[in-house]
Amino acid sequence: MHFALTDPQREFKRRFDRLCGERIAPRAGEVDRRGTISKESWTELAEAGYLALFHAPQWGGSGVDGVTQGLAMESLARACASTFWSVSISTLLCGKMLSELCGPVQHERWLKPIVAGSATGCFAATEDAAGSDPGSYRTTLFATKDGLRLRGEKSRISNAGTADVAVVLARRGDPSGAALCYVVVDLSRRGVQRRELPKLGLHGMSWGTLRFDDVDVSPDEVIVDASVEKTLDVVEWGQLLQTWCAIGLASAALEACRHYVTSRFAFGRPIAHLELMHSRLADMHAELEAARLLALEVSWIKGEGRVARDLVFMAKIYATEMAVRVTDLAMRTFGGWGYSRERPIERLYRDSLANIPAGLPTDRLRELLACAMVGADPWAYEPFDWLGPAGLRLDGQ
Numbered sequence: 001m002h003f004a005l006t007d008p009q010r011e012f013k014r015r016f017d018r019l020c021g022e023r024i025a026p027r028a029g030e031v032d033r034r035g036t037i038s039k040e041s042w043t044e045l046a047e048a049g050y051l052a053l054f055h056a057p058q059w060g061g062s063g064v065d066g067v068t069q070g071l072a073m074e075s076l077a078r079a080c081a082s083t084f085w086s087v088s089i090s091t092l093l094c095g096k097m098l099s100e101l102c103g104p105v106q107h108e109r110w111l112k113p114i115v116a117g118s119a120t121g122c123f124a125a126t127e128d129a130a131g132s133d134p135g136s137y138r139t140t141l142f143a144t145k146d147g148l149r150l151r152g153e154k155s156r157i158s159n160a161g162t163a164d165v166a167v168v169l170a171r172r173g174d175p176s177g178a179a180l181c182y183v184v185v186d187l188s189r190r191g192v193q194r195r196e197l198p199k200l201g202l203h204g205m206s207w208g209t210l211r212f213d214d215v216d217v218s219p220d221e222v223i224v225d226a227s228v229e230k231t232l233d234v235v236e237w238g239q240l241l242q243t244w245c246a247i248g249l250a251s252a253a254l255e256a257c258r259h260y261v262t263s264r265f266a267f268g269r270p271i272a273h274l275e276l277m278h279s280r281l282a283d284m285h286a287e288l289e290a291a292r293l294l295a296l297e298v299s300w301i302k303g304e305g306r307v308a309r310d311l312v313f314m315a316k317i318y319a320t321e322m323a324v325r326v327t328d329l330a331m332r333t334f335g336g337w338g339y340s341r342e343r344p345i346e347r348l349y350r351d352s353l354a355n356i357p358a359g360l361p362t363d364r365l366r367e368l369l370a371c372a373m374v375g376a377d378p379w380a381y382e383p384f385d386w387l388g389p390a391g392l393r394l395d396g397q
Helices: 006-034 039-048 066-079 082-102 104-116 228-263 275-303 310-340 345-353 362-374
Strands: 123-125 140-146 147-158 166-170 181-187 190-196 208-217
Touching: 006 039, 006 066, 006 082, 006 208, 006 228, 006 345, 039 082, 039 147, 039 310, 066 082, 066 228, 066 275, 082 104, 082 123, 082 147, 082 228, 082 345, 147 166, 166 310, 181 208, 208 362, 228 275, 228 310, 228 345, 310 345
Parallel strands: 123 166, 140 166
Antiparallel strands: 140 147, 147 208, 166 181, 190 208
């Protein structure tokens, strides 16, 4: 494991940092206010090679190393979290599901356009009453005399209103069936309905529901094996996405604080001279660097083509919660200005909160980590009598 950058890595980082700083970041406030991502930003990111970073050359990708991918994700998230989320959900999470789970037909039809920036993707798993428990999903793929149909509704889906294609997690046969599958769905088909959901942060990214009313599905759009283990392997990319988003947001907040404390005067001198600011900035910086090092290790491992299950869980837990702490401290540092939409801090704080529940919530990741440590099955459910040992029972029994 070696994080010293090569000359090509440094050159790409320099050019991409400049694009994000000069083109993406100035639009972030407007993206948040208008609730939509600039088409210019998407085009510029495609031309700069961001969409291609995560894929092999045969799909139009550049096949770069994991460290370069991670540093690019941090730079884009630091500039605009809404843009980062929407673009990365499409090319990284949905794109990886298409490349690692699908065959040549879907590679040609959807993966190449996503990498080129001419199509947008999303991953649809969660439902109104189903999140981290795979046994709760009710969206169903079933057979009729005329072919396969998809029925159900997915909720809280990133890019729901803007995506061209969705990789949908569904049951096979009936809503109570045990077998899960993935279905690649063209969202322009008859029977697909979309609805936006209001949200606290990431205002520029579409987020809502996808309803499937007996949508036609062809056999080559069905990926039969959607085991929990396979799903977790692919979703690691989403958790890495959330980790780097948190680091980018914390980095932006720390930089804003550094400028503010050296320019804000109180009691005759900059508030940077206050001991409170010294300890606050030092703690923010230390936590940010610790999260970045852990994320770099995960990115390096993923770039090598290996599974990083426990490490990516740790990285997401630490980084996403760190970003909330850091942006909260930034709000306090800015005082009343931190609460104003005329400064970026309140947006950074709102956006940072989205990374904690996204994918698998951090508390669920803690359970998975602990279960792995003690050899317990984190997915099994067994009824447990909480009352009997105390000599109690439910009324009527």
